[in-house]
Amino acid sequence: MRRRRLMHVVRGFGTGGTEMMCLRLTRHWQKRFDQCVVSWSGAPNTLEAEFRGIANVTLEMAPAGLGNVARGAWLHTLIRRDAPDALLIHIFGHPHVIAAFAARSAGVRAIAAMAGNPPPQTVGQRRHWSAILAASRFLRCPVVSCSKAVEREFNNLGAGMPVGSAPIPNGIDDDAIAAAVDTARNVRSKSRPVIGMVARLNEIKDHATLLHAFAYLRGRHVEAELLLVGDGPLRRQLEEQAKRLGISMQTRFVGERVDVLDLLGGIDVYAFSTTRAEGFGIALIEAMAAGIPIVATDVPACREVLGGGAAGLLVPPGNAAAFAYALSELLQNDARRCRLVEAARDRVKREYSIDVCARRWEQVLFPASEPANAMEVRCAS
Structure with missing residues (x-):
């Protein structure tokens, strides 16, 4: 029985909060999943060496000079090639909608996007974020807020959250x-x-x-x-x-x-x-x-x-x-x-331990299914 394959999409390999969260989850899951981490923009690359040092992880970088739509086509090809069981998008906004569309059209059953900040306060920007939520609902892509505070702000938009959305606080070792x-x-x-x-x-x-x-x-x-x-x-x-x-x-x-x-x-x-x-x-x-x-x-x-x-x-x-x-x-x-x-x-x-955080993410990505290591547990017993 093959191990589950999980693909991550990050904005780049910089040291921002969402990239660091991806790094922690990838390390935590290295013995359980085969993982691929995709850099959406290709830069910066401060953490690239740390990602490369993780077992059972491959890295992919979007070609330079592509616009978001072209990146989506490139990602679709990559997803068809690797056939991940789930896609975790560590970006909120146009890129996550495009990535979710690429995954759905390539047949990925489980996808989710992480939201690391609350919606802005200006009327025009809030309408824009509401439209992104509407696209996420259409694509059946849960939006996972990094805190209850952020989730409350999303709910205050009045646009409705995609099915399966829930707050998952960040975690650390x-x-x-x-x-x-x-x-x-x-x-x-x-x-x-x-x-x-x-x-x-x-x-x-x-x-x-x-x-x-x-x-x-x-x-x-x-x-x-x-x-x-x-x-x-x-x-x-x-x-x-x-x-x-x-x-x-x-x-x-x-x-x-x-x-x-x-x-x-x-x-x-x-x-x-x-x-x-x-x-x-x-x-x-x-x-x-x-x-x-x-x-x-x-x-x-x-x-x-x-x-x-x-x-x-x-x-x-x-x-x-x-x-x-x-x-x-x-x-x-x-x-x-x-x-x-x-x-x-x-x-x-x-x-806020990484163990608690990872378990919560697994419930979103692989709901109503046996744990990824169930086969190993049965064999060991």
């Missing part, structure tokens, strides 16, 4: 992250405290408020360093802001990195300053697993992940003074840090 970060922490040369954030430097996040909050801290003579991991279109603007605030010497922009776990080992308080457009924040649960106390913006996604504030401090959106006060509280209050860290690790284990 929490034990491996904790071990790697503890190792990095043990070899750290302690100096002044470090406040850190790992995220794309784009309009979905709110690094500007964090920079203002850090300037407040420095103004109160709190000795600390700010570490910003990630890159994006707002980098130059944020670097200029740090200069204007007089904190450029204490703020490090280190760009996109593959050694994030080592960097987490050097962070004393994790800051997650973001906007209502935040869908989940994989970096947030990584910090929880790493045992770093957290201050985050009180938006629906963060409130959900942090259990309403039980696993991290929540501050009002855009309020730099409140953010600075919360950061100062965690830098100075050892007992509170320890309580939050313990609650966060327990919550990650219960809700």
Whole structure:
């Protein structure tokens, strides 16, 4: 009996949240499925080597210069060749509709698309997203939201979700992250405290408020360093802001990195300053697993992940003074840090482990069927 074949479609092999989620699922399933990971755009390729290092996984990249429709035709040919049992699309929008059409026309029975962010707020964009949901319903392609907060926002569109849609929170290998970060922490040369954030430097996040909050801290003579991991279109603007605030010497922009776990080992308080457009924040649960106390913006996604504030401090959106006060509280209050860290690790284990996440995805992709390893279990017994 052949193993099930699963095909993933990602926007590219960059270090974005959806690409990292695909990487984790692919690793988790390497002993259970034969997998193919398709790069829709062909770039960037930061994670390509990590994908290639996974057993029973092949990679395919869309030829350069193709438009979305031509990519759909190319994907249709690829699907006909590989005959996957299921297609998991780690993109929401026109590409996922085109990929779903390619899969349905090629005879794939199980497909699903991941939605990593809530719908936009402008009327025109919300109509556009409603049309995408209508196309998804027609193609019988469930849209799986990365959080309950995102699912609520989709339901508020009033367009109706495809049958089989359900929220599946992102997952991480929490034990491996904790071990790697503890190792990095043990070899750290302690100096002044470090406040850190790992995220794309784009309009979905709110690094500007964090920079203002850090300037407040420095103004109160709190000795600390700010570490910003990630890159994006707002980098130059944020670097200029740090200069204007007089904190450029204490703020490090280190760009996109593959050694994030080592960097987490050097962070004393994790800051997650973001906007209502935040869908989940994989970096947030990584910090929880790493045992770093957290201050985050009180938006629906963060409130959900942090259990309403039980696993991290929540501050009002855009309020730099409140953010600075919360950061100062965690830098100075050892007992509170320890309580939050313990609650966060327990919550990650219960809700956001890769084991839990993968089981939920399997229920969507292979409903009402025996587990993929049922044959192996029977043979072993």
